[in-house]
Amino acid sequence: MRQDMLLVVDMGSTRNTDVARAIRALGVYSEICNYDVTAEEIAKMPNVKGIVANGGPNDVVDGQKIGLSDEIKNCGLPVFTFDYEDNGTVHPMPKEDEAIQEDLRSFVFDTCKAQANWNMENFIADQIELIRKQVGDKKVLLALSGGVDSSVVAALLLKAIGSQLTCVHVNHGLLRKGEPEQVVRVFKDELSANLIYVDATERFLSKLEGVADPEQKRKIIGAEFIRVFEEEARKLDGIEFLAQGTIYPDIVESGTKTAKMVKSHHNVGGLPEDLQFELVEPLKMLFKDEVRACGVALGLPASMVYRQPFPGPGLGVRCLGAITRDRLEAVRESDAILREEFAKAGLEGKVWQYFTIVPDFKSVGVRDNARCFDWPVIIRAVNTIDAMTAQVPQLDWAVLQTITARILQEVKGVNRVCFDLSPKPTATIEWE
Numbered sequence: 426m427r428q429d430m431l432l433v434v435d436m437g438s439t440r441n442t443d444v445a446r447a448i449r450a451l452g453v454y455s456e457i458c459n460y461d462v463t464a465e466e467i468a469k470m471p472n473v474k475g476i477v478a479n480g481g482p483n484d485v486v487d488g489q490k491i492g493l494s495d496e497i498k499n500c501g502l503p504v505f506t507f508d509y510e511d512n513g514t515v516h517p518m519p520k521e522d523e524a525i526q527e528d529l530r531s532f533v534f535d536t537c538k539a540q541a542n543w544n545m546e547n548f549i550a551d552q553i554e555l556i557r558k559q560v561g562d563k564k565v566l567l568a569l570s571g572g573v574d575s576s577v578v579a580a581l582l583l584k585a586i587g588s589q590l591t592c593v594h595v596n597h598g599l600l601r602k603g604e605p606e607q608v609v610r611v612f613k614d615e616l617s618a619n620l621i622y623v624d625a626t627e628r629f630l631s632k633l634e635g636v637a638d639p640e641q642k643r644k645i646i647g648a649e650f651i652r653v654f655e656e657e658a659r660k661l662d663g664i665e666f667l668a669q670g671t672i673y674p675d676i677v678e679s680g681t682k683t684a685k686m687v688k689s690h691h692n693v694g695g696l697p698e699d700l701q702f703e704l705v706e707p708l709k710m711l712f713k714d715e716v717r718a719c720g721v722a723l724g725l726p727a728s729m730v731y732r733q734p735f736p737g738p739g740l741g742v743r744c745l746g747a748i749t750r751d752r753l754e755a756v757r758e759s760d761a762i763l764r765e766e767f768a769k770a771g772l773e774g775k776v777w778q779y780f781t782i783v784p785d786f787k788s789v790g791v792r793d794n795a796r797c798f799d800w801p802v803i804i805r806a807v808n809t810i811d812a813m814t815a816q817v818p819q820l821d822w823a824v825l826q827t828i829t830a831r832i833l834q835e836v837k838g839v840n841r842v843c844f845d846l847s848p849k850p851t852a853t854i855e856w857e
C-alpha cells in the first residue's frame with residue numbers, strides 16, 4: 426500500500442461513510458471499522474496514521490453502551506473523537522460545515538501528519554500488485570454486464586493479469602440498444618480480453634412468455650442468469666477465482682455492528698456450491714464516484730463509466746406485465762431516442778436517471794386519417810441523491826416535444842407519449 430490511512434471507528438454513528446468520504450476528499454485514504462477492532466488488528470493494517478472515533482445515536486449494542494477500549498486509546502496513534510449528529514435526516518455532510526471540516530483537516534494533517542497521497546494512480550498500482558499476489562498464475566472468471574462496476578473490474582484485471590482473465594457477457598435480450606455491441610467492441614476488440622459473448626435472448630424471452638407478475642419476472646431473469654453463467658463456467662477449465670464488482674457501499678450497507686442491514690450484499694450470488702471460487706474484489710474499498718474515476722484512469726469510455734443506473738432485470742421491468750417481443754422493441758427504441766435527445770440537450774449527467782416504459786394496454790388514436798389502437802410510451806426522469814427519495818426535474822418543454830415527435834414517428838406500435846410526474850414516494854423510480 427502506497428497510501429497513508431485513517432481509520433474511522435464506528436462508535437454508533439449514522440454518518441460513517443460521510444466521515445470516511447470527507448477524509449478521502451482531503452486526499453487521504455480512509456476505511457470504516459467496527460467499534461470492537463483490536464490494537465493488534467490495527468497494527469496489521471498498512472500505514473494507519475490516526476483514528477477517528479465516530480460517535481452517534483446507535484451507541485448501545487446488546488443493551489450495553491459502547492466505548493473506545495483503553496487498548497485503542499493507548500495504542501500510540503492519535504485519536505479524534507467525533508460526534509456528528511444528524512437529527513435523523515439523511516443528507517451528505519454539508520460542505521458549509523466548515524468548522525467540522527477544519528477540525529478534521531487539522532487532525533488529519535497537523536496531528537496525524539498524513540500525506541495526501543490517495544489518488545487513482547496509486548490505487549491502481551496497489552491493486553495490480555495485490556491482484557497478482559492473490560491470483561498468481563491461476564485463472565479468473567468475471568461476469569461482465571457492461572455496467573460501471575463489472576467493467577471497471579474487467580479493465581483493472583486486464584491490466585493486472587491480462588489473458589488469465591475470462592469474461593462472460595450474457596445478452597438476455599433485455600439490454601439497452603447498443604449495449605452488448607459496446608461490451609464486445611470495448612473489451613474484445615479494443616482491450617483484447619478473452620470474452621465469451623452468450624446470446625441467450627431466445628432462452629430468456631421464452632421463459633418469460635406469459636409471465637405478468639413483476640416479482641416472478643425478476644426471479645426468472647435472476648435464476649436464468651445464474652444458470653447461463655454456470656453453464657459457461659463449467660465449460661472452462663482450471664478457473665479458481667471469481668471476480669466481482671463489489672463496491673464499498675455494498676459492504677457498508679450489508680450492516681455494521683451498530684447499524685441494521687440496509688440490503689444484503691450479493692452480486693453473482695446464487696452460484697451452485699460445487700462451483701467453488703475464491704473471490705477477487707478489487708473495488709471493494711471504493712465509493713461509486715471513485716469507481717468511475719478509476720474507470721476513467723484505466724481508459725474506459727465515458728459512456729460506460731458515467732452510464733446511468735440500470736436494473737439487473739434490464740428492460741424486462743420496463744416492458745410492463747407479460748413481455749412481448751414487439752413491446753420490448755418499443756421500449757428499447759424509445760429509450761434510445763430519449764437518451765439521444767437528452768444527450769443533445771446537454772442533460773446527460775444532469776438528470777440522474779431517465780428511461781421509458783411501455784405498459785401492456787392500448788389506447789385509441791388516429792394515424793393517416795384512420796383509427797389506430799396502439800401502446801403509449803411513458804417517459805420517466807428523476808433526480809435523487811440516495812435513491813431513497815426522488816424528485817422529477819422540470820424539463821424544457823421543447824425537448825419533451827422533440828422526444829415525443831420522434832417516438833411517435835419512429836417507434837412502431839406507439840400512438841401516445843406520457844410523462845410521469847410522480848416523485849418517490851409515493852411512486853418508486855421503476856414501475857415494476
Ligand SMILES: Nc1ncnc2c1ncn2[C@@H]1O[C@H](COP(=O)(O)OP(=O)(O)OP(=O)(O)O)[C@@H](O)[C@H]1O
Pocket residue numbers: 567568569570571572573574575576593594595596597669670692693735736737738
Ligand atoms: N448481462 C450480464 N452479463 C454478465 N454479467 C452480468 C450481467 N448482468 C449482471 N451481471 C453480473 O452480475 C453483477 C450484479 O448485477 P447488477 O445488475 O446488480 O449490477 P451492479 O451491481 O450494478 O454492477 P454493474 O455496474 O457491474 O452492472 C454484475 O456486476 C455482473 O457481474
